Amino acid sequence: MKKAILASIFILALLLYISCDKDDDPTPDPEPQEVEITSFSPTSGTVGTEVTINGKNFSSAKEENNVTFGSFKAPVVEASPIKLVVQVPTNAVTGKITITVGSSSATSATNFEVLETAEPVSITGFAPKNGDFETIVTIDGSNFSETLAENIVKFGEIQAEVTGATTSKLNVKVPNGANTTLISVTVGENTAETQEYFKLPIWRKLDDFPGTARRSAFSSVVDGIAYVGMGIGDGNLYDIRSYDYITNTWQEVAPYPGEGNIAPAEFVVDGTTYVLDGLLGGEGLWSNEFRSYDVETNEWTDLQDFPGLVRYRATSFTYQERGYVVGGLTDTNTSLADVWEYNNNDGTWIEKQSYPQPDGIYDATSFVIDGQAYMGTGGLGTGSESSSHFYKFDGTNWTAIANLPQSAYSRSGAVGFAINGKGYVGLGRNHENYLYLQDFYEYDPVANSWTRLDDFPSHGRSSATAFVLDGKAYVGLGDAGGDLDEQQDIYLFDPANIAPE
Missing domain, CATH: 2.120.10.80 (Kelch-type beta propeller)
Structure with a gap:
């Protein structure tokens, strides 16, 4: 009788051991989430331009998102699972954007166009130094645009009409309503301002x-x-x-x-x-x-x-x-x-x-x-x-x-x-x-x-x-x-x- 009881206890212990051993088996790793790029903007810009990339399965940790423009790694400014803000890296050329998070990567369907960085605008002088509304003022400098509309000239906050343009000289008309003020010239993202005031009559x-x-x-x-x-x-x-x-x-x-x-x-x-x-x-x-x-x-x-x-x-x-x-x-x-x-x-x-x-x-x-x-x-x-x-x-x-x-x-x-x-x-x-x-x-x-x-x-x-x-x-x-x-x-x-x- 004692032998039968001992045998039963042994069998029960063996079953419990086998059951516990199955519970301790590790759970298989989940399938990795695939990174996806749905859009980005702007679609072109110079080195240093901030680009917003929309998509899925990015990391909220900036350092875990590896973003490249061609073969050049871009700094990540902001990060969330659905949006990254990055800067166009130095030496980047026109091409696709790639994002890698862990073992998953995605590449944009279209190219990002890298634009040449414009030379800074400069103003070396202007004449005459004073006048009234409608006076034609000649502004000397460098890196102006030969296209009239691409030169934004302002007397204070009031935009002036550009009547003539070369890369080194602009002719502009003093706008109605202007007061004695500095003159600014903007070409693209570059702006220069005069050191002297253009004077209107008191x-x-x-x-x-x-x-x-x-x-x-x-x-x-x-x-x-x-x-x-x-x-x-x-x-x-x-x-x-x-x-x-x-x-x-x-x-x-x-x-x-x-x-x-x-x-x-x-x-x-x-x-x-x-x-x-x-x-x-x-x-x-x-x-x-x-x-x-x-x-x-x-x-x-x-x-x-x-x-x-x-x-x-x-x-x-x-x-x-x-x-x-x-x-x-x-x-x-x-x-x-x-x-x-x-x-x-x-x-x-x-x-x-x-x-x-x-x-x-x-x-x-x-x-x-x-x-x-x-x-x-x-x-x-x-x-x-x-x-x-x-x-x-x-x-x-x-x-x-x-x-x-x-x-x-x-x-x-x-x-x-x-x-x-x-x-x-x-x-x-x-x-x-x-x-x-x-x-x-x-x-x-x-x-x-x-x-x-x-x-x-x-x-x-x-x-x-x-x-x-x-x-x-x-x-x-x-x-x-x-x-x-x-x-x-x-x-x-x-x-x-x-x-x-």
Whole structure:
């Protein structure tokens, strides 16, 4: 009996051993997945061009993908099971692309065309160095294309028309809308840029003002439309015209009430124009009447009279939603230095700290930069002298800043305006030498310094008019003195054409 039991145990153990031995047999390796290339792009390029290859069964590990262009191995930039990004290797020639992952390989059905690397474009010079729209500029250099369309020439961001081309010379036309800028030439993937700026004029003649020639006129800007009028020319004037810079058109609007208004003070607050009377209708007619003009209704409204002395040739500006009137000449030809602030919310005037010129100031100019008011130049006292001093104003206090350059004449009747964080002052009359001036200056408030710009391109003059629309100033009218008298011309001033130093 014991022998039978032992035999049974032996047989059972043997069966268990055989069963375990079968379970320990290794599982056969799976069949390898075949690499496949379905497409690639671009289909041509120079050495170094990145090529995207689409397909199947690539490795996510970049180093496990062996990619060759012919017999030359390509660097793998990106890798996933369905896409590789590679660079065309050095010395590659036109041919098929092969990818090997492990023991599996695939070759593209079509060739990748290896293009010759273009020689770099260079610019050695250009002429002329300045000009206006449509000016033909000749660019000298190397490796331009003889095919016009293959040379992409830009003045800044604006593409120019290429009118002639050889491998070493291009003739191009300055495009409309260009500003002072560097010129670039692109041929294929190669670009070169000039070291010097091509300069366009900062001044450009526009159509004359359609009304009577005049000086000491009024101007304001509301909602992108300028309003110009009044002053003196063929008599004392009260007509007003609006100017739309987009359509370049003038249109008559409601005239100023009364018998004409010479050298009034004006400012704009909350979209409303306010005008303080100057000299009315002729010698000896004075008024301290104060009015507002609504551009929506095209109507003038009488307001409470100005509480200060009657005056004309005062300086006015808007600062922090308040209107200011400074100085001027009275009916007794007395020069004033008083400063008045107007609050349009309650219609009240407050007298402020006087302008820092004890003998008074008239025909000065002003501008406002980033919420800071500036005022300067002007006639002094009885009129035999003029000033080149400038001050900044914080609503209460006046602080001296840099005067006009020492080489500049003192003056009255100048124009002033601000564009893109810079102030601009020019024209006027020098009292000491009886000169009508053409010079123009730019003020940098950060450096507290003045830089002389190109002169105004027409007659020197005083009591001109200036206004700013869309980052450009419109300057004109005024008194050129002698037989020239009142002017009717208007010029566009574009600071974008001031070349960087």
